[in-house]
Amino acid sequence: MRYSHQRELILREVLSREDHPTAEQICTSLRSDCPRLSLGTVYRDLNTLVDIGKIRRVSIPGEADRFEGPAQDHQHLYCRSCHKVESIHIPDDQLKVLVDACPGIKAEDFTLTVFGLCSECAAKENV
Incomplete structure (x- = not known):
């Protein structure tokens, strides 16, 4: 290239x-x-x-x-209120246990996006 x-x-x-x-x-x-x-x-x-x-x-x-960037061992939170994407840290080995529990599949890669509220928007909603 x-x-x-x-x-x-x-x-x-x-x-x-x-x-x-x-x-x-x-x-x-x-x-x-x-x-x-x-x-x-x-x-x-x-x-x-x-x-x-x-x-x-x-x-x-x-x-x-x-x-x-190509950082490893993190997933994402998408805030449904402010539309921000944040990195969240869930160890890959914990996610792999969940993926491996799905019958009949052979996962080669996986990502997780959590949809909800970031800490700032959650704090505003709890006021």
Whole structure:
């Protein structure tokens, strides 16, 4: 794969963030450094970076895909109130026990997304 300055900027942007940004958020953030960066280029480069294992895609049904670094041993919480995606830490061995308990399947990989309220929105709801 040929080197691309724009792809390198996109990779650094994803790896530097904790908020699981969308392609649009990444594009907006990088426009000051790279004014000619198009959203189409961002999508293509994000897909390439996912394909080569440099970043991971976080898919939430009904929402734009989010992206994160290739960190291991964590899952996600999608807040139904503020629409934020947060990393949550459930050890893979605990999840594997649940997956292995499903009869008749041979799981090769798994992810878990919990849908609910983040701590900030839960606190507001309990007031």
